[in-house]
Amino acid sequence: MKQKIKHRGIGIGIIIILLSVSTIACANPTIINASVSPEKVVPGDVMTVTAEIKDEHGIKSVQADMGGIETIILELVEGDIYNGTWQNNWIVHDTEPIWYNTTITAENIPGGKASVNVEWEDPSYSIGYMLPVYDGYWMDWTIGGTSPAPTRWESVDDPLGSPDNGTTVVDTYLAYPVNNSFFFETLYFGEDVVINSVTVHAWARKDGGSPTLYVFYRYNDTDYVNATSYGLDPNDYEDHTWVYINNPATGSPWNASELRANMEWGVTVLGTSAAVGVLVTQMYLEVNYSGAGFRPEGDFTTSPAVLNYTDNQSIIFAGNCTETTGVYNATNTFIYLETNGTKKYPGLWEDVPTGGDEYVTSNTSGYYIGNLSSGTTSSNYYFNITGHKVGEHWFRVRCEADNAVDNYSQPVNLTVRNPLSRAGEQSWQRLLYNTSG
Structure with missing residues (x-):
C-alpha cells in the first residue's frame, strides 16, 4: 500500500510540472505601445519604428515587417528585456501611393509571440515648408507690431500654425505701390523630385481704407506680380494664398534646383489713391512635391x-x-x-x-x-x-x-x-x- 500511494504522488507531481511548463510556453509578450514616425513617407525618407514591450520571461527578439517590403530588427534602446523600448530606423524604398501595415512581432525567451499592426502610407505627394531667412531687395515696408522684431524678415517668420497676430509685423501706410520682399529657406530635393506646386501664404489685415494685397516672385532683378489680389479684414489676420503650378519667370513647371536656391518673394499694395494701412504678420511657402525630398546632395562621408x-x-x-x-x-x-x-x-x-x-x-x-x-x-x-x-x-x-x-x-x-x-x-x-x- 505504501508503495502504491508513493507511486500516485509521483504521478501527480509529474502532472503539475507538465502543466507548469505548458503555462510558461504559452505565455506571450505584451506590446504596450507601437508606432511609426512619420506616418506619411515617400522613398528616401527615414521612418522610425518603436515598440514598448513587457514580458516576465524576457524578450528574445523584436522584428518589424515593413508592409511586406522588408523586415528589420528592432534593438533595445531603453529599459531591459523585461520592460523596455525597442526601436530601429528604416530607409523607405519601393513604396507606392497606398496604405501599408507594419507588423511588429515580439518573441520571448520561452518562444511565446505577440504581434501588432501599425498603419502608414506613401501618399501621392508630400508637403514641405520654407520660412523667411533674411531681407530681400525691396524693404519699403516698416517694422511694426506690439513688440517689434529687429528685422523685417523676423517680423513675419512665425512658427507654422502659430501666427503671432500682430506682435511682430511689417506694415505700410503709403498711398502708392510699395513693395517688401524676403529670401526663403532652401529645400534639398534630388533631381528626380517632381514639384507639383508652390503656394505662397500671407497672414494679413488692413487698418483703414480699401487696400488690396498682391504677392510677387523676384528673379533676375524682375518682379513677377500675381494678378490675384485680396481685400483684407479690418479686425482679424487671415491667411491669403496664391498657388503657382509653374515658375512665373519661366512659364514652366518648377524644378528641384530652383528650390535649392534661396527664392525671393514679396508682398505689395497696388493701385491705391488714399492712405491705407496693410499689416502682414506671417509669410511662408508651402511646397507640394512627389518623390524623395529633404535630402542634401553630395557624399557626406567626407563633406561637413x-x-x-x-x-x-x-x-x-x-x-x-x-x-x-x-x-x-x-x-x-x-x-x-x-x-x-x-x-x-x-x-x-x-x-x-x-x-x-x-x-x-x-x-x-x-x-x-x-x-x-x-x-x-x-x-x-x-x-x-x-x-x-x-x-x-x-x-x-x-x-x-x-x-x-x-x-x-x-x-x-x-x-x-x-x-x-x-x-x-x-x-x-x-x-x-x-x-x-
Whole structure:
C-alpha cells in the first residue's frame, strides 16, 4: 500500500510540472505601445519604428515587417528585456501611393509571440515648408507690431500654425505701390523630385481704407506680380494664398534646383489713391512635391554636415561593420558612435552621450550586432543625433568584436549652429549621413 500511494504522488507531481511548463510556453509578450514616425513617407525618407514591450520571461527578439517590403530588427534602446523600448530606423524604398501595415512581432525567451499592426502610407505627394531667412531687395515696408522684431524678415517668420497676430509685423501706410520682399529657406530635393506646386501664404489685415494685397516672385532683378489680389479684414489676420503650378519667370513647371536656391518673394499694395494701412504678420511657402525630398546632395562621408539646433533638427547617421579577413568569424560584435565634441571631454573621442548637459546627444551610444561571418557586412544601424549647443564636432563609428582589433570609420564633421531665433519650430530638413567602420 505504501508503495502504491508513493507511486500516485509521483504521478501527480509529474502532472503539475507538465502543466507548469505548458503555462510558461504559452505565455506571450505584451506590446504596450507601437508606432511609426512619420506616418506619411515617400522613398528616401527615414521612418522610425518603436515598440514598448513587457514580458516576465524576457524578450528574445523584436522584428518589424515593413508592409511586406522588408523586415528589420528592432534593438533595445531603453529599459531591459523585461520592460523596455525597442526601436530601429528604416530607409523607405519601393513604396507606392497606398496604405501599408507594419507588423511588429515580439518573441520571448520561452518562444511565446505577440504581434501588432501599425498603419502608414506613401501618399501621392508630400508637403514641405520654407520660412523667411533674411531681407530681400525691396524693404519699403516698416517694422511694426506690439513688440517689434529687429528685422523685417523676423517680423513675419512665425512658427507654422502659430501666427503671432500682430506682435511682430511689417506694415505700410503709403498711398502708392510699395513693395517688401524676403529670401526663403532652401529645400534639398534630388533631381528626380517632381514639384507639383508652390503656394505662397500671407497672414494679413488692413487698418483703414480699401487696400488690396498682391504677392510677387523676384528673379533676375524682375518682379513677377500675381494678378490675384485680396481685400483684407479690418479686425482679424487671415491667411491669403496664391498657388503657382509653374515658375512665373519661366512659364514652366518648377524644378528641384530652383528650390535649392534661396527664392525671393514679396508682398505689395497696388493701385491705391488714399492712405491705407496693410499689416502682414506671417509669410511662408508651402511646397507640394512627389518623390524623395529633404535630402542634401553630395557624399557626406567626407563633406561637413550642418545642424541648426534651434530648429529642432536631428541628423541620422547610418553605420555598419564588416569582417575584413574573409577567413574568420567575428564573435560578439558591437557598433558604437563616437564624438570628440562633448562638454565633459572636448577634443577627446568617446561614445556619444544619450543625455545630460552635453553639446550633442544620441538616442543610443551603440548596438549589439552579434556574430559576423567571414567577409560579410552587417546591416545598417542608426544613431539619431541632436545638437544642443553651438560648436563643431567630429563623429565616427567604432566596431568591436571579441576576437578582433577595434576599427574606426572615417570621421565626419558636424557643425551645430544657431543662425535664427525660432526655438521650438518644426524642422523642415531630415538629413541622412552614411558612414561605416
